[in-house]
Amino acid sequence: MRPGTGDLVIAVDGPAASGKGTLAKRLAAHYGLPCLDTGLLYRMVARAMLDAGHDIHDAAAAERIVGSFDEAGFPEERLRGREIGEAASVVAAMPAVRAGLLARQRRFAAQPGGAVLDGRDIGTVICPEAPAKLFVTATPEVRAARRHKELAGRGETAGFDSILADIRRRDARDSGRSDAPLKAAEDAVILDTSALTIEEVVAAAIEIVERRRGA
Numbered sequence: 645m646r647p648g649t650g651d652l653v654i655a656v657d658g659p660a661a662s663g664k665g666t667l668a669k670r671l672a673a674h675y676g677l678p679c680l681d682t683g684l685l686y687r688m689v690a691r692a693m694l695d696a697g698h699d700i701h702d703a704a705a706a707e708r709i710v711g712s713f714d715e716a717g718f719p720e721e722r723l724r725g726r727e728i729g730e731a732a733s734v735v736a737a738m739p740a741v742r743a744g745l746l747a748r749q750r751r752f753a754a755q756p757g758g759a760v761l762d763g764r765d766i767g768t769v770i771c772p773e774a775p776a777k778l779f780v781t782a783t784p785e786v787r788a789a790r791r792h793k794e795l796a797g798r799g800e801t802a803g804f805d806s807i808l809a810d811i812r813r814r815d816a817r818d819s820g821r822s823d824a825p826l827k828a829a830e831d832a833v834i835l836d837t838s839a840l841t842i843e844e845v846v847a848a849a850i851e852i853v854e855r856r857r858g859a
């Protein structure tokens with residue numbers, strides 16, 4: 645299934661805590677499009693694995709879960725914690741998990757009018773034909789500071805150094821896996837947000853999307 649001509653599909657990829665979710669939601673609001681945070685799907689699989697008492701590295705159990713889990717059973721507050729991000733990146737390296745989540749992401753992208761999706765492989769694998777692709781990044785230190793502040797706001801106490809270590813480990817796992825590794829699509833525009841406010845990022849992204857739409 646591919647989006648039809650004229651549909652605006654915006655792919656937003658990037659590493660952990662780069663601000664891709666924030667940007668994707670803002671772009672969706674600006675263009676009046678539905679938005680899918682694809683990281684939540686991997687977080688749901690991880691949550692279901694842990695809830696069922698499976699070892700997170702058990703690929704056979706993950707394959708069974710991805711074939712049967714119900715998205716409605718996972719409120720977002722059970723998915724955003726620090727250890728679920730880590731567990732999600734373990735199951736996300738399993739080809740059967742990625743294959744099991746592919747069709748629902750493509751269906752979402754194929755909605756009439758278009759959609760915004762954010763993740764790691766939207767521009768490379770899920771929507772390779774998207775007219776607008778953004779790869780959002782920032783230094784590991786800036787991303788760790790953002791995540792530290794976000795987690796503290798939700799009452800999760802973790803030191804800056806351990807969050808930075810999490811981010812580096814997750815970057816290495818996500819970039820190093822063989823199936824759909826984290827990387828910018830060749831036709832993506834890279835947006836380094838290290839020194840930009842959210843408003844500046846949104847404005848730069850809209851300019852890029854407009855350029856691509858007109859291209």
Ligand SMILES: Nc1ncnc2c1ncn2[C@@H]1O[C@H](COP(=O)(O)OP(=O)(O)O)[C@@H](O)[C@H]1O
Nearest residue numbers: 660661662663664665666790794837840841842
């Ligand atoms: N440009 C920015 N400057 C400062 N904080 C930001 C910026 N972009 C996002 N944030 C904040 O950083 C945190 C992580 O952003 P989020 O969009 O959830 O990242 P991701 O989806 O890439 O993990 C959030 O608390 C968000 O408000």
Ligand SMILES: Nc1ccn([C@@H]2O[C@H](COP(=O)(O)OP(=O)(O)O)[C@@H](O)[C@H]2O)c(=O)n1
Nearest residue numbers: 659660661682683686732733736763764765
């Ligand atoms: N399209 C996607 C989205 C997430 N993921 C995986 O899911 C994990 C959690 O993704 P996320 O986007 O919710 O994490 P954050 O960037 O918000 O920390 C990532 O570390 C990836 O391993 C993926 O492999 N492909």
